[in-house]
Amino acid sequence: MHLHRIDLNLLVVLDAIFSEGGITKAGEKLHLTQPAISHALARMRELFGDPLFVREGRRMVPTPLARSLMQPVRRALHGLEVALNEAQRFDPATTQRHFTIGVRDVLEATVLPPLLARIATAAPSVDISAIRVDRRTLESELAAGRLDAALDVLLPVSDDIRHQRISADRLVVVARQGHPATAGQFDLAAYLRAHHVLVSSRRSGPGLEDLELSRQGFKRRIRLRCQHYFAACRVVSQTDLLLTMPERYAAIANRQYANQILPFPVPMPPMDVYLYWHASVDNEPASRWLRAQLIATVEQPQQAA
Structure with missing residues (x-):
């Protein structure tokens, strides 16, 4: 059976019926109506080709297949819950995380040394990859999550890509x-x-x-x-x-x-540097932390100068 066929909400319902012993109590636990739980159970029975639960008096008793499923299902749901909670908490002092940043080689030499010095002690388990990205694929790389952020000149991007001017050079x-x-x-x-x-x-x-x-x-x-x-x-x-x-x-x-x-003997407008990221990670704690580090790193030498 392929995972793309399974609605994860069905596994949550399966766990609730198993632990509560009935459709009504499972609905109360999940704040769902009894028809919604019954519909979810019908979908699972069709999916697994097994009744999963049979009624004995007032209780719904799991079939052998349902009992065999519960341990891996609960382990998987717990692992997913832990992962989601960790992503929302993101403590740079303890979280292991790898960030990929798109950056031109000129900026690489000026940004990476102070960035790594800045996070060396504050985020000892955070690793950084700085890669060169084709400007034509910048948007798709950010959308796919292959890039966490990028530094470059002002580029034409869609509304799905956020950008912020963070420094200027000459x-x-x-x-x-x-x-x-x-x-x-x-x-x-x-x-x-x-x-x-x-x-x-x-x-x-x-x-x-x-x-x-x-x-x-x-x-x-x-x-x-x-x-x-x-x-x-x-x-x-x-x-x-x-x-x-x-x-x-x-x-x-x-x-x-x-x-x-x-x-340079000819008047020219400043060479602005912009920070880019995808709208989907606007409020993600890890992404917000990374952007804050990049902004502070780039702006600090300018203020000192």
Whole structure:
């Protein structure tokens, strides 16, 4: 027999009739009418191909099949009740839980270290997986529960996906110490005269900074396109190429290279970071706790700065 054929409410009724010894008392225990209990019993008799209970005087006596079912049924119902209660209570100090977060690699470097430091002692049995998610499947991943939350730029999502702006970043320019473009005033003209590194996971197409430059009628020369900012920072430290990247990650990635970090010479709106989650977990204690940790982690460095 397949589980999809069984209404779990029928098992609750089965347990009540067994423990109370009759349809009327089972109805009183479950706050259901006698016809509702009788209908549920008729469905179970058809499902199992057995009368399950036979009347002896005023009592309903279980058949051998019903007696054999009761121990596993009660064990299963108890296990389900415990699991549901645990999910509703969620104590981060004691609950074992694994969360999966969708995050771009730029945010991974800035968010994960303070997040893990924050929850290390407060939630010793909580584990985190940070994965890269295709933006086209973000909504379906959240809906299916394969993602507990996600951090990304503002994306078009349906009403089933909740989102909240939690921080903003800005673009900066990274150059090696002694770069000739920084010898005098570093302005847009100096920026455009230099050659550049573009970091992108896509094989082709402009970066965010190129779109803004194009909108204002400018174009820069890109000598290198690569996949990771860390590699680009190393290239910059050994060449005269310039790199444009988010400020927070620039502060981390360039510590070992002592590269200069300069303002991006073109006014741009801030790069907002949004937290995404599915509407179905709006009030789930575990999800609310995770979102609170992510918000506090992302906002804290900004306030400190």
